[in-house]
Amino acid sequence: MFTYYCKLAWRHILQTPALSLLIIMAIALGIGASMTMISYYKAMAHNPAGDRSEKLHAVQLAAYGNDMETWGMSDGFPRQLTHQDVKNLREANLSFPSTPIYQFMTVVVSQREGVAPSNDFAGRFVDRDFFSMFDVKFLHGGPWSQSVDEQPENQVVISKALSEWIFGEVNSVGKTFAMLDGIMQFTVAGVYEDFNPQPAYYDLTTGYFPREGAGVFAPYSLVEQLETFPMGNISGWQPEEVNGFKDILKSEYVWQVFWTQLDNEAAKAQYKEFLKGYVEQQRELGRFANQNPRGDIKDVETWLNYNEVISEDNRVMVGMSLLFLLVCLVNAVGLLLAKFMRKMNEAGVRRALGASKGQIFSQYLVEVGMLGFFGGLVGLLLASIGLWAVRELYGTDIARLDFSLFIGALLLSLLASLLTGILPALRVCNSNPSIFLKAQ
Amino acid sequence: MAFGPIFRSTLRNPTGALLIAIQIALTLAIASNMFYMVNERVEKMSRDTGVVNEEVIAARVFYFGKAVDKAAQADIDRKTLLEIPGVKSVSYSNSMPLGGNNNTSTLCFEQESSDDGCPHSPSYYRSDANFHETLGLDLLEGRWLDDRDTITSDAISIAKTRTMMLSEVLAKLYFPEESALGKQLYLGGRELTIVGVYRQLLRPGARATEADHTILTAERRTSGYLAIRVDQDRIEQVKEKLEATMVGLNDQRVITEIETMDEMAADAYRRDKAMVVLLLSVVALLLLVTALGVAGLVSFTVANRKKQIGTRRALGASKRDILAYFISENFAITALALIVGSGMAYALNQYLLQTYELARLELVYVFVAAASLLFISQFATLLPALKASKVSPAIATRTV
Amino acid sequence: MLRMNKISKVFSTDLIETHALREFDLGVAEGEFVTVTGPSGSGKTTFLNIAGLLETFNSGEYFLDGEDVASLNDRQRSQLRNQKIGFIFQSFNLIPDLDLFDNVDVPLRYRGFSAAERKKRINYALERVGLAARAKHLPSQLSGGQQQRVAIARALAGEPRFLLADEPTGNLDSLMARQVMELLEEINSEGTTIVMVTHDPSLARRAQRNIQIIDGQVSDQQQLAQAV
Structure with missing residues (x-):
């Protein structure tokens, strides 16, 4: 059934290219901005000591x-x-x-x-x-x-x-x-x-x-x-x-x-x-x-936090970019509603032909997931541009996309889009099919 | 057009309106705080250095190799540099505003340091007597430091001078009621007499607060920062030749970081500029996304209400009425969202205030952000509303 | 095949309650062809939606093929609808973006048939309505009558025992309407139970039994012909 849903989702995306593109871009912008800031944050929060982190200690004396x-x-x-x-x-x-x-x-x-x-x-x-x-x-x-x-x-x-x-x-x-x-x-x-x-x-x-x-x-x-x-x-x-x-x-x-x-x-x-x-x-x-x-010893992790290696600016930007992602997602909810409303009739027909609410819900969630996946991919592209800009702006060489961030971005966009998709998909599957079957 | 019916119609199917409202409220909360942060940084970056920025070059001079008579060398440097066309003044100093090598110390009323007796920790410059002329500082009271004040010292810790000058801000802080001239204060445990007050000279580095708390002392200097004042139109030529000239005079030294004041400012404010660029990009994207979102949701509403619009048209509503209908509906939603959003803006600011050392949001930023959002939201409504006004009245009679 | 006892359905808004069906009683036997007529707003469509398990009812009993549907959840109802009921609508309700093959495929997908089984059934159903050659066409490329035949093929592909038709000829000219009607009669003659809502008295009379609904109740029943 999953492949059937994917097929339907892909078809539907192609049918409403402008709306789909807007949704993908909304997700992509949110993911791009937040992944840029998260990657930069992650690079700053990196502990290069690895397994020596707990062994090495900085000594301090009052x-x-x-x-x-x-x-x-x-x-x-x-x-x-x-x-x-x-x-x-x-x-x-x-x-x-x-x-x-x-x-x-x-x-x-x-x-x-x-x-x-x-x-x-x-x-x-x-x-x-x-x-x-x-x-x-x-x-x-x-x-x-x-x-x-x-x-x-x-x-x-x-x-x-x-x-x-x-x-x-x-x-x-x-x-x-x-x-x-x-x-x-x-x-x-x-x-x-x-x-x-x-x-x-x-x-x-x-x-x-x-x-x-x-x-x-x-x-x-x-x-x-x-x-x-x-x-x-x-x-x-x-x-x-x-x-x-x-x-x-x-x-x-x-x-x-x-x-x-x-x-x-x-x-x-x-x-x-x-x-x-x-x-x-x-x-x-x-x-x-x-x-x-008194005297004190601090291991590497403690030492990095103690010295506030991660700047306040960076924390603020991570927060702001996540709020931006939130706005993008609210935006996507609206666009998804618009996109799905046009499909109310089709959903009604499918219900009449034996699809359960759960099946309709899954079908639309798969579509949202697919949009989220594309959004994530475009978002990664934007994030790599964003990180390039961050490196230029701060004059540093740290903060590059790596595999874990790649996976993280895709998971985040998938998760975000599925969350976004719940309301619109519920709207479609819960609507009374009989209204849409009557002459339209 | 009355708002009553609009509201009732909106309330009957609130999802679209609600989504627009949430989006606008969130955007207002975020954007106003971002505008505020941007403005804070811009103000910081554009503050007065006290220096004639466009005429000053600085460089760092570092000696190595066999011992040379640095004092004699400094005199030769000065003489040679002054012969270059355009060069007006030359000075050696331990540091430069916005530059590196920051010396700070507590400034106290009494010799014994205590929290009450030492309210501030200014940066102090240890420069030769030409420094004020080279940088183009303004004298407010008293006199500039001159040969009488200048000492020769190898002291690394603190200047051994007997006299100093304060910035206007610092003088006012210590002597709010009277003139600071002739008064004594303790800098690093040494008693110094104030002989003059200058208008402004920024600290080294890029501190956000108390940046104009500075002190000038006079010392016969031979290395550290070399500052040169040049006619603006000659500045690039002098800058280009500087390293060769200096090393030509004495090759037992390295000349680095040859920069104009503007370049020093760019280095010092790099992080602030980065923050401004990042914040502004996010704000721009945020407003764009919101505009697209509003336009999308309004067209969705228009599509849903096509029949209703046709009916209204058939019952005598003009195109203008339809346009006004959607514009007013959006106005009402946006206005409500902006009221909620202002509350959220303050809540977000409160959080930022507690978590980070951010200043309290001023009302004007919420206004600016709200005004731009209202404009954007109304503008985004215009296109789909125009489309709605073109719906044919005939649509009502069709059983589509 | 279908047994409704004292079914009531109320639509309520803030201001008024509308009784769409009031203590509605009806039985349809296996293999019957029943037409339903009545003025608009009388409850015909509500009856059809309840019969087709698209809507629930407020009180009463409904047995479909001996099964009490009141106790079923959405998934079970959907399954039942998928296996036993075929729908035909006035406005055809073909999915405009899918070609004929994929349109007929829809109920079979929810049935969980294998790809080969689905293909066999789709081809058979399309052949049955004479449109096998056009399997790759989109609905918009067909005439109204052809579209309705595809809709019938879609309803038949799952071999339902019970066909619900809501003014299937309402949007068709008389020639096409007759063809569709003949097709339905043929299907009925092969044993499929059919309940059809119609405005057209001449069509209503062609069935074995005609029910008239007024104000949410069966007001008149006419036995028109002998059940097969």
């Missing part, structure tokens, strides 16, 4: 004096850490993989003919564990050795793009190049496949959706001797005089993030206990002089 509860985020923690705390956490030597991170600006000198030095490639200081914790894929070589985390050496890990920019080739392991001030020499320990997870969850302090990922990773152990200022957010809760890099290391300014990998509940409990002890110890040294000195 490292401030006075009553500065309102200084940090909503829960009274600043997003970043002071250098003193990062240094202490790093040197605590717990058995968990961990890494501090901060971004620096650098000039890189190309070894290719006629290419001027550039500061387009940003760098980050990290520990060796960073690469395994954040799943950086190496093409050649690998991270610097464990000893470099303790005894600093001028070794770096660079992206494929940077390797090609400096050396004109991907494999540059063992070669040296000039960086930072354009004079200091660094040796390439490894080259990685360009690494730019979206959102850039490993360091959200320098933008959530950067177009370019980090070009170079340098050992954190070099920080004190290189005296490289951070390129990113620095904040403090009290005025402090900073005249040079050494001052900023000693200050209570927060400007770094610290991640640690805790694989199970026991590890988490252990780390929390450790933080508690650490806060106590620092308090005795005169720091953390507030009402509620």
Whole structure:
């Protein structure tokens, strides 16, 4: 019977092309607009950490004096850490993989003919564990050795793009190049496949959706001797005089993030206990002089929500586009009624010839479903145009249609159209057939 | 034509009218809130920077390599750039309005910081004494900062100057009753005397609120932002040559982000512009869909009432009467829907208000949206109503 | 075949109640050809709609082929209508977008026959009314008489035992009307029970029995010929 209904539906769509097209377009516009915004939202809500999401934890400390509860985020923690705390956490030597991170600006000198030095490639200081914790894929070589985390050496890990920019080739392991001030020499320990997870969850302090990922990773152990200022957010809760890099290391300014990998509940409990002890110890040294000195760890999912990676604008647009879909569907109800009213007589004949109400209802619902399906297909086309516009407008590369969205759009339009079709189809099947059978 | 019979006829078969009404009410609720959001963004994007936008170029200067005498280099830069035809003024600053590198600090009445004593956190500029001239700021009170105020400092944290200027808005906030001139305030724990008040200078970045809370301090600067004021008709030429000129003078530096103020604004307001474009597209589609929906439903009603129309015609109704009949019917439905819709608009706004930090909807936006909807709805009715008026009276006598 | 006892049907609006049928009694035997006449508004059509299970009634009993239809739900009634009843209308009510083949196909689809069975029946029914060659034509390409013959073919394809005709010749000229009438008589002679509503006294007299309905009641019955 289903194929019979499909055949009838298709025939009817062809008979009323203008009305059918309007209905398809109404559904398509609604689906197109809402899928555009939902896709963009979904891309922003993406958690690139995958199954490492529950293991990686950002560490926070309520490292401030006075009553500065309102200084940090909503829960009274600043997003970043002071250098003193990062240094202490790093040197605590717990058995968990961990890494501090901060971004620096650098000039890189190309070894290719006629290419001027550039500061387009940003760098980050990290520990060796960073690469395994954040799943950086190496093409050649690998991270610097464990000893470099303790005894600093001028070794770096660079992206494929940077390797090609400096050396004109991907494999540059063992070669040296000039960086930072354009004079200091660094040796390439490894080259990685360009690494730019979206959102850039490993360091959200320098933008959530950067177009370019980090070009170079340098050992954190070099920080004190290189005296490289951070390129990113620095904040403090009290005025402090900073005249040079050494001052900023000693200050209570927060400007770094610290991640640690805790694989199970026991590890988490252990780390929390450790933080508690650490806060106590620092308090005795005169720091953390507030009402509620404490530390906290947040896993990746929590961290992304906490940092409000999804912008308010985006949430509003998703809501607005869904309301728009609603208007489109109300519209489709009207058009469907008009379309089906013309078929009252035929429905009456079919009833007289033995079709039950259920059969008539199904027949028209199949037609609506078919319209919804076409609406969904056109809607997907519109959504891909919409997403192109969104990418252009926001200057980002995220938010593309993928298979799950493709299926989602079709299901949504099918569901939406069936909901829409219930009233008109009921109208047709419930009408008294005898009126329409009389001379017309 | 009396509305009574129209209503009775509509009430007898309300589905079509109801659908039109729902659609119009929803559209009003959505469109008025969207208009409002659009206007908020447009106002934000078109606010006064305080700068002579059309004459200013900015660039970022970043030194590397072996140590150079940056102060001497800055003097050479200035001298060389001023020789370029069209260049009127050159200045180094830590930041630019709508640009990057934002320094903010609490501004307090007393040295000890407290919530009451430090009501605002303005952005402060650390620029050389030419900055006001390069940007073309307007002086309201007191004097501009000059060599007397300018200090040489390597301080990263906070300027060590003794003097500062405030924006008019900020001066009024701290000293609503009297002139701010000569008064002292604490910026980052340091006491600074106010020597002047300028009309306006926007913050770096693209903050929506308190964007005109700014402070000027004078510092001998050598890197960061380079701002240049150029005759408007020379601006493109200067912009093109700038990188080569600067690197030619000293190749131990990188010149990036060479932009006019308009380009900086485009970058800073990118998200706002995106939101405006998206909102306006949805509003346009929404109105289009509503117009088509109304037209569709009215033609459906016309088709259903063909016989009734013919009968009316046969009984003496003129074409105008038929036209007026459908137009008035639509007017009544639309007007009712708009009343309900205004309520829904406020309800939606209330929700947005609570969920997101959106401002309260102003009545004028509901009016504008309602007026456009009334026009669109009536216009959409016109075509099918004209068709209805052409129904032949003879149709009544036929037993179709 | 059909037995109605004290059937009443009331149409009510806010203001008035209209009694379309009042304690209506009628029996039609298997194989009978009964015509129904009466002034307009007398309840003929209501009777036909109730007989054809298109409408329900307010009180009374109705047995169709021995089955009490009052207790049936819509699906069962539809099934019964589909299997036992054929309809023929004054305005033919062919589905304009479907060709003749597909029009005749409609009741068979709801019957759930296989494709082969349907095809066989459709071809047979169209041959029966002399229009097999035009199976692919649309109704609009046929004359009124031909259209009514297709409608009869459609009614016959499911081999119903009971045919309800509502002024089947009302829209036809006299020549065509006679042809259609002859076709109906032929069908009746093969054993199908027929109830036909008509205005035309000459047609009404051709049946075995004529019932006159006035004010929702049977006012007069005439036995015209011997049942077969």
